[in-house]
Amino acid sequence: MSRTSPPRPPVPPAETAAADTGLDSEGLYERLVYDDTDLSGLFAQSVEFIQCRFRTTRLAGSTLPRTRLTDCLVERSDWSNLRLENGSAERLAVRDCRMTGLAVNGAVLRDAAFTDCKLDLTNWRNTRLDAVAFASCNLSGADFTNADLRGARFTDCDLTGAQFSNAGMRGARFQRCDLSGIGGITSWQGAIIHPDDLLALSYTLAGALGIIVEKH
Template sequence: MPSSNRDRAGRTARPQAPEIPSELTEADLPEHDLRDEGVYLALAFGGLDLTDRAVLAAEFEGCTFTHTRLTGSNLRGALLSDVDLKNADLAGVRVRDASLTRATVTGSRLTGSVWSSCTVRDTVFEGCRVDMASFGYSTFKDVVFRDCNLSEVDFQEADIRGVRFEGCNLERARFHHTRAEKARFADCELFGVTGVESLKGISVKTTDAQGLLLALANAMSIEIAD
């Protein structure tokens, strides 16, 4: 569970770090290529090219993905726990009915990725490109997005209650029919967001409020005149 302590910048601390084993086996192809119902334990995937794979119910535990390329892959029913993704390329990845638990995702690209009906828990996304990604019908628990580009992200029908957004660009993000109570936004760009009427019960810093108020006025057809 995340700590309530704050770092020196005044931001809340990250959720519990993944339990990565001290010694990992270096993954190699074709031995560790992705396959249906494959189980991958304590592997360091490194800079492997795993683009355009289509696998069902693969399981990853205690693995690291550093500069790994998963662009365009389809990972339906994947289970990822205690994993660390650093500078990984997940652009265009399609993930459905999957779970991501106790993970750190740092400096990675998730542009245009689709995470549908997934569960994300005890996870930090930091310094990532998540623009134009979709998390429709997914559930988030104890999750932080920090210093991420989330422009045009889609949280339609998602449950983001309690999620923390810190220093993120959320311009033109979509929150239609989103459950968002107790989600917190700090130092974020919120201009042009839609579905703002679903953001009842959130917490937002005063400095962020202008963009949100403009979006609310637009949703209610309120004309703001000089």
């Protein structure tokens, strides 16, 4: 069963060490701190990070399919156009990060929190979000096609132009979000909307149903 309860935070490591600047396929990285580290443009698959901290870390343009993140914290980092397809994350906290064009399609996220992040044009197709919270994030143009969002919560987010076609929405929560121009509105059965968001959503729904709203 999907959960919309607040995500559990990462379990902090008892001690950490400074990380190197490379990544190997099928590499296991535990209790490391990536501090102002440039990992952009790399390719590695099936990488696993456990209790790692990423601070002002650049992974822009890297390709890391089937990566697993457990008990990790990401802060003030640039992960733009990072490809994390078919990966997973559990107890992940992401704060104040640039992630434009991030691709996590086919992934499973459990107990993940994204706060004050730039997540526009991101790809969440076929993802499952279980106890995942987005707060004050720019998700404009994000693609949630076929995603399981029953365990997702969006608060104070910009979702203009986001796509929700065929997404599982029952129980997904939206509060004080900009929902202008979203796609796939007919998939929103069972979603929970704050009253403040209802007006913008009603215009989108009317358009999807071919209803003409007369303007005075």
